[in-house]
Amino acid sequence: MQQFQATQGAFAAILGHGSNAAWGEPGYGGDCSAVQDQLRNVKQIQVAGRAFSAALPDGLVVTWGFPDRGGDCSAVQDQLKNVVQVQATDEAFAAILANGSVVAWGNPAFGGDCSAVQRQLRNVQQIQATSGAFAAILADGSVVAWGNPEFGGDCSAVQEQLKNAQQVQATRFAFATLLAGGSVVAWGHPVNGGDCSAIQDQLKNVLHIQVSAILGHGPW
Numbered sequence: 001m002q003q004f005q006a007t008q009g010a011f012a013a014i015l016g017h018g019s020n021a022a023w024g025e026p027g028y029g030g031d032c033s034a035v036q037d038q039l040r041n042v043k044q045i046q047v048a049g050r051a052f053s054a055a056l057p058d059g060l061v062v063t064w065g066f067p068d069r070g071g072d073c074s075a076v077q078d079q080l081k082n083v084v085q086v087q088a089t090d091e092a093f094a095a096i097l098a099n100g101s102v103v104a105w106g107n108p109a110f111g112g113d114c115s116a117v118q119r120q121l122r123n124v125q126q127i128q129a130t131s132g133a134f135a136a137i138l139a140d141g142s143v144v145a146w147g148n149p150e151f152g153g154d155c156s157a158v159q160e161q162l163k164n165a166q167q168v169q170a171t172r173f174a175f176a177t178l179l180a181g182g183s184v185v186a187w188g189h190p191v192n193g194g195d196c197s198a199i200q201d202q203l204k205n206v207l208h209i210q211v212s213a214i215l216g217h218g219p220w
Contacts, residue, residue, distance in 0.1 A: 005046070007029045007047050007048065007049055007050055007051065008028055008050060009025035009028030009030065010024030010025050010026075010029040010065070011023055012047070013045075014043075014044075018040060019040060020042050020045070027066055028049075028066065029047075029051050029065030029066070029071065031064070032052070035062050035064050038062045039062055043055045043056065044086075046086040048089065048093060049091055050070075050091070051065030051066055051093075052064055052071070053070065053073070053093050055086060059083050059084070059098065060083065061086065061095060063105075068091075068106070068107060069090075070091060070112065072105075073105045076104075076105045080095060082099070083095045083096070083098075085126075085127065087129045089106075089110045089111045089130065089133065089134065090110060090132060091107035092104060092107050092108075092111040092147070093112070094129070094136075096126075096127055100122055102121040102124055102127070102136060104134070104146075109148055110132045110151075111129070111134045114134070114146050117146045121136060123138050123140070124136045124137070126167075130147075130152045130170045130171065130175065130188060131151055131173065132147050132148035132150070132153065133145060133147030133149075133151040133175075134147055135152065137165045137166075141179075142162060142163065143165050145187075150189055151172075151173050151174075152170070152174050152188030152194065154187075155187045161185045162177060162179075162185055165177045169210065169211050170211065171192045172192060173194065174189050174190075174193040175194070176196065176209050178208070178209050182206045183203055183204060183206065184200075184203040184209065
């Protein structure tokens with residue numbers, strides 16, 4: 001076994017010869033029989049709350065699980081070519097393609113629809129995800145976010161500060177971005193790390209940001 005992942009109710013594993021096995025609640029991705037023939041030479045599995053996505057060596061992606069939560073990528077299947085990275089919220093996936101563009105699918109309220117920012121998503125270098133939103137760092141160091149605003153899907157309040165971004169990290173409900181000068185910008189739900197104003201003066205010459213293992217309880 002090479003890799004092992006889990007949704008909220010199912011497991012999936014990459015076997016030694018590159019095939020894939022899944023078990024558990026079918027509605028949570030525990031049944032991959034419908035796509036079993038496509039799951040050959042699987043490189044990596046990514047997981048949302050109720051769906052899996054598998055990256056194949058030719059840059060294609062195969063998904064299964066709850067259809068509206070990322071388990072059905074048929075609406076964007078013809079766009080999912082030359083995929084280099086996949087990230088997931090609780091109910092959606094986003095993929096960076098080799099040309100630096102992004103394709104998203106799943107629950108629109110959880111980041112499965114990036115059409116509002118599609119024109120900005122060019123030369124994307126990195127994507128990070130909270131439970132309900134995505135944030136992408138572009139080649140010019142700017143940041144684009146989309147998804148549920150309460151999960152960090154709206155960074156407009158700090159947009160002017162998001163320049164020369166080097167790294168983005170996420171709790172379940174907030175993002176923090178390390179800038180080239182060693183300062184930090186955060187946004188999202190304040191209780192879960194989205195407000196660093198109380199210690200902003202201390203956040204200088206920062207080298208790395210790390211997320212705590214125990215994530216926040218969220219806004220509700």
